[in-house]
Amino acid sequence: MNDQQNLDNLRHSCAHLLAAAVIELWPDAKRTIGPTIENGFYYDFDFGDIKISASDFPKIEQRMRELIKTWEKFEMHQLTPEQARKEYPNNPYKHELISEFSKTDHKLSFYKSGKYWDLCRGGHIDDPSQQLKHFKLLSVAGAYWRGNEKNKMLTRIYGTIFLTTEELNKYLMQIEEAKKRDHKKLGKELDLFFFSDLVGPGLALWTPKGTLIRNLVDDFVWQLRKEKGYQKVMIPHITKKELYEKSGHWLKFANELFKIKSREGHLFAMKPMNCPHHTQIFAHIPRSYRDMPQRYAETTVCYRDEQTGELSGLSRVRSFTQDDAHVFCQNSQVENEFNAIWDIVKSFYSAFGFQLKVRLSFHDPNNMKAYLGDEDGWKKTELTLKSIADKRKTGYQLAIGEAAFYGPKIDFLAQDSLLRQWQVATIQLDMNMPYRFDLSCVNEKGEKERIVMIHAAIMGSIERFLSILIEHFAGAFPLWLTPVQVKMIPISADQLTYAQQVADLLSKNGIRVEVDRRADRMQKKIRDAQLEKVYYMAVVGERESASETVTVRERSGKQLEPLKLAKFVELVQQKITQKSVD
RNA sequence: GCCCGAAUAGUUUAGUGGUAAAACAAACCCUUGGUAAGGGUUAGACUGUGAGUUCGAUUCUCACUUCGGGCUCCA
Numbered sequence: 001m002n003d004q005q006n007l008d009n010l011r012h013s014c015a016h017l018l019a020a021a022v023i024e025l026w027p028d029a030k031r032t033i034g035p036t037i038e039n040g041f042y043y044d045f046d047f048g049d050i051k052i053s054a055s056d057f058p059k060i061e062q063r064m065r066e067l068i069k070t071w072e073k074f075e076m077h078q079l080t081p082e083q084a085r086k087e088y089p090n091n092p093y094k095h096e097l098i099s100e101f102s103k104t105d106h107k108l109s110f111y112k113s114g115k116y117w118d119l120c121r122g123g124h125i126d127d128p129s130q131q132l133k134h135f136k137l138l139s140v141a142g143a144y145w146r147g148n149e150k151n152k153m154l155t156r157i158y159g160t161i162f163l164t165t166e167e168l169n170k171y172l173m174q175i176e177e178a179k180k181r182d183h184k185k186l187g188k189e190l191d192l193f194f195f196s197d198l199v200g201p202g203l204a205l206w207t208p209k210g211t212l213i214r215n216l217v218d219d220f221v222w223q224l225r226k227e228k229g230y231q232k233v234m235i236p237h238i239t240k241k242e243l244y245e246k247s248g249h250w251l252k253f254a255n256e257l258f259k260i261k262s263r264e265g266h267l268f269a270m271k272p273m274n275c276p277h278h279t280q281i282f283a284h285i286p287r288s289y290r291d292m293p294q295r296y297a298e299t300t301v302c303y304r305d306e307q308t309g310e311l312s313g314l315s316r317v318r319s320f321t322q323d324d325a326h327v328f329c330q331n332s333q334v335e336n337e338f339n340a341i342w343d344i345v346k347s348f349y350s351a352f353g354f355q356l357k358v359r360l361s362f363h364d365p366n367n368m369k370a371y372l373g374d375e376d377g378w379k380k381t382e383l384t385l386k387s388i389a390d391k392r393k394t395g396y397q398l399a400i401g402e403a404a405f406y407g408p409k410i411d412f413l414a415q416d417s418l419l420r421q422w423q424v425a426t427i428q429l430d431m432n433m434p435y436r437f438d439l440s441c442v443n444e445k446g447e448k449e450r451i452v453m454i455h456a457a458i459m460g461s462i463e464r465f466l467s468i469l470i471e472h473f474a475g476a477f478p479l480w481l482t483p484v485q486v487k488m489i490p491i492s493a494d495q496l497t498y499a500q501q502v503a504d505l506l507s508k509n510g511i512r513v514e515v516d517r518r519a520d521r522m523q524k525k526i527r528d529a530q531l532e533k534v535y536y537m538a539v540v541g542e543r544e545s546a547s548e549t550v551t552v553r554e555r556s557g558k559q560l561e562p563l564k565l566a567k568f569v570e571l572v573q574q575k576i577t578q579k580s581v582d
Numbered sequence: 583g584c585c586c587g588a589a590u591a592g593u594u595u596a597g598u599g600g601u602a603a604a605a606c607a608a609a610c611c612c613u614u615g616g617u618a619a620g621g622g623u624u625a626g627a628c629u630g631u632g633a634g635u636u637c638g639a640u641u642c643u644c645a646c647u648u649c650g651g652g653c654u655c656c657a
Contacts (some may be wrong), residue, residue, distance in 0.1 A: 051585090051586075052586080053586055053587065054586080054587075055587095139586085139587095139651060139652070140585085140586055140587085140651090140652085141585065141586065141651065141652030141653070142584060142585020142586065142652065142653055142654095143584095143585080143652070143653045143654090144584080144585095144653055144654065147653075147654075148654080149583080149584070149653075149654045149655080150654095153584055153585050153653075154585085154653090155585070155586080156585085156652070156653080158651095158652085184649090184650085188593080189593085195648085195649085197630080197647075197648060197649095200648095201647090201648065201649085249657080252657080253657070256655095256656090256657085272657065273657055275657085302657090304656085304657085306655080306656075307583050307584095307654085307655070308583075308648090309583060309584070309585095309652095309653085309654085309655095310583085310654080310655060310656070311649095312650090312651095313650090316655095316656075404657050405657065406657080423656090428657090455657090489617085491614080491615065491616060492614040492615065493614065494614075519612095519613085519614085520615095520619090520620085521613090521614085521615050521616095521619085521620060522615060522616060522617065523615080523616085523617065523618065523619070523620090524615095524618085524619055524620085525617095525618095526617050526618055527617095527618035527619055528618085528619085529618090530618055531618080537617080539616070539617065541615095541616060542616095543616090551616085551617085553617060557617090557618090559617075
């Protein structure tokens with residue numbers, strides 16, 4: 001048995017123990033399911049009208065510790081469906097599971113330890129009383145029965161357990177550390193962005209510092225795209241209803257569209273995406289095969305009426321900025337274009353030291369009504385994507401049902417500080433929009449040829465990308481992204497003039513610099529610059545002023561020898577150009 | 583939208599059924615200091631919004647708004 005199985009068995013067993021304690025404390029609570037998850041386990045209960053919160057955890061944990069003393073090796077019992085149902089009077093959830101399982105099995109397995117037993121497929125540890133020790137209940141949450149929002153909302157209790165106290169404490173410490181790099185906290189501390197109650201939920205406002213970082217990463221994407229032959233385009237943020245009727249958005253995303261009525265009664269919508277607009281730029285004049293591919297790029301804001309409960313910091317917002325691009329090309333050009341975009345994704349993310357997971361997001365054949373087009377078309381495009389991904393030999397996971405409604409995608413996923421996965425970059429192959437908008441070019445033979453469309457975003461949403469980036473660097477951005485690259489720290493007011501002269505010189509050379517003019521001690525200024533995560537602190541006192549030098553301290557705490565000004569400018573500029581991460 | 587929790591100065595927090603306290607930040611004064619907090623003074627909050635209970639509510643109750651963690655949903 002490997003370590004992961006062992007840990008899973010431990011956690012599964014602990015879910016039983018949790019349920020046992022809950023049933024003793026709240027005999028009317030109805031049990032449902034209690035699986036193992038990454039980093040822990042949970043158990044879902046129906047508590048009826050009783051409210052459970054984290055303040056109940058000490059009581060539950062204490063009862064778990066009492067019960068475990070009497071728990072010996074798990075025994076397996078085989079029950080008929082009728083016997084099984086009797087074990088759960090008035091519990092429709094377990095009855096539903098029993099009915100389902102009994103379609104294939106005549107006997108259902110129950111596992112018992114102490115006085116507690118539960119319908120269970122097995123997978124337990126050998127010595128509960130000795131092993132079920134280092135656990136902790138973490139949070140309480142709502143969860144729909146069987147993950148369907150039409151079902152009843154149950155109460156889910158999350159917990160975790162490890163083999164040793166040390167491992168448990170290490171995990172809890174990790175969670176605490178992760179909270180310190182939360183982008184919502186750092187965004188406020190570093191004054192990058194915020195939300196205003198008057199403006200509304202999910203509508204982030206960006207300060208000068210935050211805007212600077214946004215523009216820098218966007219410029220970086222553009223620089224990479226430019227090399228691959230992209231051109232910038234620009235579109236308005238609203239459109240007539242008819243555009244989205246034609247694209248299919250009006251029907252498919254009716255609930256998520258912000259709608260606007262003109263004074264003359266015409267219906268408009270805020271754009272939730274840019275592809276329909278971009279098709280019009282492609283289609284406004286006839287295209288020859290000689291003009292193909294047409295590659296349009298635009299960084300622009302999209303608006304979606306998300307449910308308030310789904311909003312989350314910068315990760316999920318109502319107005320978000322896509323670094324969007326659409327390639328209109330012939331079928332024969334698809335592979336080249338896909339690879340060119342994949343190369344951009346690779347260059348971009350490796351510059352930050354990111355490891356991305358690759359996901360092939362395909363359609364769900366059992367849910368064709370969710371998609372445009374026919375199944376054959378989908379199978380064909382998915383095969384193309386798979387072949388491209390296979391050739392790159394990067395490894396990927398397959399995600400059925402994760403496709404866009406118009407086509408399959410290759411998605412790139414990054415993790416935030418709480419290890420949640422977020423989609424960032426995406427490359428999507430689309431035969432449906434070209435069909436709906438009748439997009440074509442005249443080919444080599446003089447025939448009208450249906451073209452295909454590739455949707456590609458490198459950051460996905462700048463908001464989401466920055467949330468990941470802030471957490472990745474814990475707010476200590478690499479020099480080229482740091483809002484204040486150099487803070488001048490005069491030791492006394494006598495050096496204010498010299499400090500300003502140095503600042504002017506740096507500024508002239510394209511370096512972002514500020515002078516700390518406060519009448520505070522140098523130590524204080526150093527401390528504040530550290531907390532602000534300024535990259536270089538340039539200390540100037542009598543010695544520096546006399547010799548026209550600066551004494552530089554890096555954010556890392558490293559001290560440099562006194563530098564002549566020209567030398568310092570060169571050092572900073574070089575590091576900015578290299579976009580080095582350290 | 584649903585479940586649980588939260589909301590007090592710019593920020594982080596304390597506190598009480600009798601209209602609020604501190605630290606940091608800010609302004610001013612003293613201090614002119616060599617690599618993570620020198621000292622003082624001043625100003626700053628109708629305690630998220632609206633109702634209700636009460637002689638009296640920041641504190642108790644309800645609704646709403648916003649935020650956090652989940653669920654659902656994410657073109």
